[in-house]
Amino acid sequence: MSEIRLYVTASERDAERILAILSEVFGEEDYVVGTTEVDEKRDLWEASVYLMADEEDEVRRRVEEGLAQTYPDKDIQREVIPDVDWIAKSLEGLKPVRAGRFLVHGSHDRHKVKVNDVAIEIDAGQAFGTGHHGTTAGCLEMIHSVARSRPVRNALDLGTGSGVLAIGLRKIRNIPILATDIDPVAVEVAKENARRNGVARGLRLVTAPGFHSPAFAEEGPFDLIIANILARPLIKMAPQLAANLAPGGSVILSGILAAQRWKVLAAYNGVKLRHVRTLWRNGWVTIHLQHG
Known part of the structure; x- marks a missing residue:
């Protein structure tokens, strides 16, 4: 069809x-x-x-x-x-993307990685997240900032897609990470990307809608939760997300249009998470919140 x-x-x-x-x-x-x-x-x-x-x-x-x-x-x-495989076709001419120290690139651009880059290799696939979208790049930049400024012992990447965010965090912090997605195809793509980037150990990938999996109780609560989804589901899941966050933990949210920012902030203020910083990229925002 x-x-x-x-x-x-x-x-x-x-x-x-x-x-x-x-x-x-x-x-x-x-x-x-x-x-x-x-x-x-x-x-x-x-x-x-x-x-x-x-x-x-x-x-x-x-x-x-x-x-x-x-x-x-x-x-x-x-x-x-x-x-046509539009994902592959659209990525053929895309250049590597820088976000903080991260460089997200395809296999054909490995030669462009510099000595101090944290390189994440993601080729065209069946899952969202190549670093070229403002939400993904914004999350990577915020991950680098948060991981550098505060201790993180374990993390959750909710709605992992290609796995790019979990892979990026695992490359700069040797901590256990749970990455979940509602789409089993995305989870398999993310597993392959994790292997390709040499971070499969310590990164657990699970198919799970929302917070409906025993993996959350087994791996949490989390010092850092990353959720690059959409504004409406982020608002709905605010209580569950807060319940899985460790005391003093941080949250990075994206997939949020600038006009939706205040609704998201109101939902998370309601579960006692305070706003720390907002990054703006191409009409989208990435928000850092903290517990307590």
Whole structure:
């Protein structure tokens, strides 16, 4: 069955707002939403949602309802996605990404690693997280800052995707790390990436939706919890996340649009986690909070 992209063309500012609306509409559901620049000179961007062809009528209706109040006149356009490995294709020309001391690169760019770099090798795969998205790069930068400034004895990477964040932390701190994802394919990809980066020992990878696994009780509570997901599930899981955090522990949250920052902070202030710092990257934020 073919895949469909429904998209709206707008300025960068409006595209970010439309992306926030789409993120709210589809929440924790298994739809990919995103923005893409199509014409820099004319400030044209596309805000998109990806779906299977048999879902088109329902998804289009929900997009129309979501945009009705703020963007009632926006034309929702349609594109049929060819049967191509777009993850691999889109990464072919991407350059290595620096985030603090971390350098995330593909196998074809190993020669670009410098002496003091903490290199993380991630090739195109079936899981989210190559370092090129503002949320992933922001998390890596924040991980380096937090790990350098306070003791961390164990950690949790919730929604690990490609495993890039857990791998990065394991490379700078020789501590036990639990990394989980709701998608079993992502977990297998992350295991292979951990082996490739030489950090498989001490890194436990588990398929688990939310906090529903005995692994959390077995490995926790955690001095550091990293969750690069989306704003709505982060808000919902705030009490459970706080319950798995060790006294004095730190939390790094991302997958949050700038406009959603205050809602996330309010949810975590409600479970006694205080704001320490926010990093801003390309319309997305990464937030560091601390217990106590």
